[in-house]
Amino acid sequence: MEQTHWLIDSFADIEDNIAIISNDKVYSYKNLYDKIFELKNLLSQNHIQTGDVVAIVSDYLFESIALLLALSDNKNIIVPISSKVQASIDEKIETAYCDKVVYVENGVFSITCREVLSKHDMIRELQNISHSGLILFSSGSTGKPKAMIHDLDNLINTYKDKKKKSMNMLLFLMFDHIGGLNTLFNILSIGSTMIIPNGREVDEICSLIEKYKISILPSSPTFLNLILMSSSHTKYDMSSLRMITYGTEAMPSSLLERLKDAFPKAKLLQTFGTSETGIATTSSKSSNSTFMKIDSTDLDYKIVNNELWLKSKTQILGYLNASMESFSDDGWFKTGDLVEVDSDGYLKIIGRAKEVINVGGEKVLPCEVESVILQMPQILDCMVYGEKNAITGQNVAVDVVLKSNVDKDSIKKVLRIYCKDKLDNYKIPTKVNVVEHTNFGERFKKIRGNHV
Numbered sequence: 001m002e003q004t005h006w007l008i009d010s011f012a013d014i015e016d017n018i019a020i021i022s023n024d025k026v027y028s029y030k031n032l033y034d035k036i037f038e039l040k041n042l043l044s045q046n047h048i049q050t051g052d053v054v055a056i057v058s059d060y061l062f063e064s065i066a067l068l069l070a071l072s073d074n075k076n077i078i079v080p081i082s083s084k085v086q087a088s089i090d091e092k093i094e095t096a097y098c099d100k101v102v103y104v105e106n107g108v109f110s111i112t113c114r115e116v117l118s119k120h121d122m123i124r125e126l127q128n129i130s131h132s133g134l135i136l137f138s139s140g141s142t143g144k145p146k147a148m149i150h151d152l153d154n155l156i157n158t159y160k161d162k163k164k165k166s167m168n169m170l171l172f173l174m175f176d177h178i179g180g181l182n183t184l185f186n187i188l189s190i191g192s193t194m195i196i197p198n199g200r201e202v203d204e205i206c207s208l209i210e211k212y213k214i215s216i217l218p219s220s221p222t223f224l225n226l227i228l229m230s231s232s233h234t235k236y237d238m239s240s241l242r243m244i245t246y247g248t249e250a251m252p253s254s255l256l257e258r259l260k261d262a263f264p265k266a267k268l269l270q271t272f273g274t275s276e277t278g279i280a281t282t283s284s285k286s287s288n289s290t291f292m293k294i295d296s297t298d299l300d301y302k303i304v305n306n307e308l309w310l311k312s313k314t315q316i317l318g319y320l321n322a323s324m325e326s327f328s329d330d331g332w333f334k335t336g337d338l339v340e341v342d343s344d345g346y347l348k349i350i351g352r353a354k355e356v357i358n359v360g361g362e363k364v365l366p367c368e369v370e371s372v373i374l375q376m377p378q379i380l381d382c383m384v385y386g387e388k389n390a391i392t393g394q395n396v397a398v399d400v401v402l403k404s405n406v407d408k409d410s411i412k413k414v415l416r417i418y419c420k421d422k423l424d425n426y427k428i429p430t431k432v433n434v435v436e437h438t439n440f441g442e443r444f445k446k447i448r449g450n451h452v
Helices: 006-014 029-045 062-073 086-095 121-128 152-157 178-190 202-212 221-230 253-262 366-373 411-419
Strands: 018-022 025-028 053-057 077-081 100-105 108-113 133-137 147-151 168-170 193-196 216-219 243-246 267-270 272-274 278-280 282-284 291-294 299-304 307-312 333-341 347-352 357-359 362-364 379-389 393-402 431-434
Touching: 006 029, 006 062, 006 178, 018 029, 018 062, 025 029, 029 062, 053 062, 053 086, 062 077, 062 100, 062 152, 077 086, 077 121, 121 147, 133 152, 147 152, 168 178, 168 202, 178 193, 178 272, 178 278, 202 221, 221 243, 221 253, 221 379, 253 267, 253 366, 267 282, 278 307, 299 333, 347 366, 357 379, 362 366, 366 379, 366 393, 366 411, 393 411, 411 431
Parallel strands: 018 193, 053 077, 053 100, 077 133, 168 193, 168 216, 216 243, 243 267, 357 393, 393 431
Antiparallel strands: 018 025, 100 108, 133 147, 272 278, 282 291, 291 347, 299 307, 307 333, 333 347, 357 362, 379 393
16 A cells, blocks of 8 residues: 655655755754654554544644645645634534544644544545545535545555655645645655645735745635736846746736736746646646646546536545536546636636626636736726526626726716627626725635625
């Protein structure tokens, strides 16, 4: 049986390299290696046994990363939880059948035990083969979060045999997010340095890029637009950036063009992945193109009725609290992402199926409308969604964030005139709301659910 400890063992060869910078503290790979084995003793002292389901309530810290790796080596099933809301934490702990809960705060570990009378079959499956596991939750922006379970040994082994590289990368995405964990395991597998931010405010991120000459910024279109809106990229020296990766939501092409102008030296790369299937290896057609290719050898894809379906070697065993209706009978995951394919075989994510607005039978993709509106000189940000309409079923609405000194009362008329020769009439918003900021979640992904 292949173990996951190859990753921990690899730290011995690069022990003097810097692994983590957090709160201006520098931790080498030897520090991380030593902490992992210190924590393995802590697990033993607290009777955390192989196969136990263990929640880590924390965001990224030196200590929480070491604990994640110690638990993986101990063949535990790990539930990372970054929420600050106790009711949400409690619900996830209950749903995941957690035996132990570890709160990590200011470098201190607080461990509680729970009595769990029964376990889900998929948890028992991992326990029976002595594999570590990973339980992640969907964002839950619409309905109850789904609890999905991965074979963590299988997931970590996909990072094996990567070439060592020395670079500074920002650990931006969340500790309980597949994209964040992908960044973490990538950094550790190539022996690079991760910089952990204290918060995810725009100025904090930009100042860290300047201070530590960060090369790679993984982010989302929403957060990247917040950088442009704040002009923080002009306050700090961000010339060290060589690559900006973006995912989690569709990228408006006009925003991508503005980002390329703001960061001319950086390669802009669309990433793609799901919590259910893992992160795919991708290549963008160019830095100013929203078209990409999926290059993963571990993942297959096909397009069914314009929807992207995936099947991967790293996909989940299943859901602990939901049916498998999002998977086909032969194991394909229906992503809900609508795609367009160009003549060269490149894919473009054009929106989510559940976010399509139906105006009298005509389909409207919010990202297409947003891309046009974001070109307006008066607009800093916008979010398009559907609202209920007695005649057409739905109409198109938009929330807009205006630049200062723009007249709020006239913006609806100005917007409609601007869109008139750029969009079909049914795609032009009939309702325009001026807001301080658009609605997005803690993962910097727009929450636009149609108002029906």
